[in-house]
Amino acid sequence: MSERLVVIGSQWGDEGKGKITDYFACRADMVVRYQGGNNAGHSVMFNGHKYSLQSIPSGIFNPNTVNVMGNGMVVNPESVLVELQRLHDQGVTDYQLFISDRAAMVMPWHSALDGAYESLKGGKLIGTTKKGIGPAYCDKYSRSGLRMGDLLEPEYFAERLKAAVEEKNMELAMLGLPTFDFQQVYDRYMEIAAILGPRIVDTSDLINKALISDKKILFEGAQGMMLCIDHGTYPFVTSSTPSSASVPVGAGISPKWIDNVVGVAKAYCTRVGEGPFPTELFDEISHEIRERGHEYGTVTGRPRRVGWFDAVVARYTSRLAGIDNWALMLFDVLSGLDKVRICTHYELDGKIVDTPPSTISKLARCKPVYVELDGWKEDITGVKSFDELPDNAKAYVRKIEELTGVPVGVISVGPDRTQTILISEKLKNF
Numbered sequence: 001m002s003e004r005l006v007v008i009g010s011q012w013g014d015e016g017k018g019k020i021t022d023y024f025a026c027r028a029d030m031v032v033r034y035q036g037g038n039n040a041g042h043s044v045m046f047n048g049h050k051y052s053l054q055s056i057p058s059g060i061f062n063p064n065t066v067n068v069m070g071n072g073m074v075v076n077p078e079s080v081l082v083e084l085q086r087l088h089d090q091g092v093t094d095y096q097l098f099i100s101d102r103a104a105m106v107m108p109w110h111s112a113l114d115g116a117y118e119s120l121k122g123g124k125l126i127g128t129t130k131k132g133i134g135p136a137y138c139d140k141y142s143r144s145g146l147r148m149g150d151l152l153e154p155e156y157f158a159e160r161l162k163a164a165v166e167e168k169n170m171e172l173a174m175l176g177l178p179t180f181d182f183q184q185v186y187d188r189y190m191e192i193a194a195i196l197g198p199r200i201v202d203t204s205d206l207i208n209k210a211l212i213s214d215k216k217i218l219f220e221g222a223q224g225m226m227l228c229i230d231h232g233t234y235p236f237v238t239s240s241t242p243s244s245a246s247v248p249v250g251a252g253i254s255p256k257w258i259d260n261v262v263g264v265a266k267a268y269c270t271r272v273g274e275g276p277f278p279t280e281l282f283d284e285i286s287h288e289i290r291e292r293g294h295e296y297g298t299v300t301g302r303p304r305r306v307g308w309f310d311a312v313v314a315r316y317t318s319r320l321a322g323i324d325n326w327a328l329m330l331f332d333v334l335s336g337l338d339k340v341r342i343c344t345h346y347e348l349d350g351k352i353v354d355t356p357p358s359t360i361s362k363l364a365r366c367k368p369v370y371v372e373l374d375g376w377k378e379d380i381t382g383v384k385s386f387d388e389l390p391d392n393a394k395a396y397v398r399k400i401e402e403l404t405g406v407p408v409g410v411i412s413v414g415p416d417r418t419q420t421i422l423i424s425e426k427l428k429n430f
């Protein structure tokens, strides 16, 4: 039997998926991204170097790992070239990378439209990454978008591109934005096709062949469950489904293959962009956590909003995504606090609720109900096993398990690969 592992963000993104996916990617034969695009920002640290990835899968550092950008992604080929160049400059030159011929393509007008749609919202900004992700998914679903495989058929691509440029120029002109010249875009995309063309293949076929040949496959989610277009804090969400539930569609495999899901969760919570965030902190502790956890966006550099761990969110996301284990990240950041809190429930209009409401208007009225635990002062960045953790830190982990009904399978106590405590036997075997 092949082994499959899905790693997803279980909060509002930036949970530290980069580190965990990299940790397991070292042992994976294949790493697959199945949704989102270059709105994601993964930082990976090893051998004293920091690497950042946006749309390229985390297995790129291992020459033996096949990296796949699946059909569920929106791929910006210009950004892929920039990322590859940056990796080359950092000495990462030996890799295997394939892009789905069915992946939607982010075009140059999408980021312009992303910004314009945000301005049209007046004061009610979503705070997108402005990478054109929403507009690219819109075009996919309105069936006017271009796909990566189109680049391999120049005449067909020209026909589709002409129609798209005509349609988009009308919209751009209406919004008072610069329009695009068909020939210029065509010529540039043919240059891109010459470089990326050999990497554009039927990745569903590739992945299915790996599945039946007993390969170890890691499915790498981007963003986090609370940014899910269906189940997140709509409309302050991204335009795809970061859940394990979107792996089958976004990678082109049967849902029957999915059986091991890691939910990556920070030991506290953060959020970039707008939208309600029940456990958000505004005091000195949030400042302390932000600075200690370097809580600034990888893609946009924006300071992240900080709050206590939210077990209501954790229960909700584990129910939606079938999370088998938590990977509890940045645990060391909480060291030094006198008291630590975990949100167990919300109080909404005088009633206790244990699952997030569907509208942000209700969520904004939710007041967190906390359990408070004693903190720990010890530096835990060198701790190698659960048993070595201070008792209060152990109690914090056990409380999360008790409140969510999901075991903590991994604890991260620092940014390096070596600062990882692996507890789950199932994960040890991956």
Ligand code: IMP
Pocket (backbone or CB within 6 Å): 012, 013, 014, 039, 040, 041, 126, 127, 128, 129, 130, 131, 132, 133, 134, 222, 223, 224, 227, 236, 237, 238, 239, 272, 273, 274
């Ligand atoms: P978009 O994905 O650029 O459309 O942005 C929509 C929302 O998702 C905004 O609040 C972004 O800040 C957020 N977002 C998108 N990608 C990420 C990510 O990788 N980490 C955290 N937040 C993200």
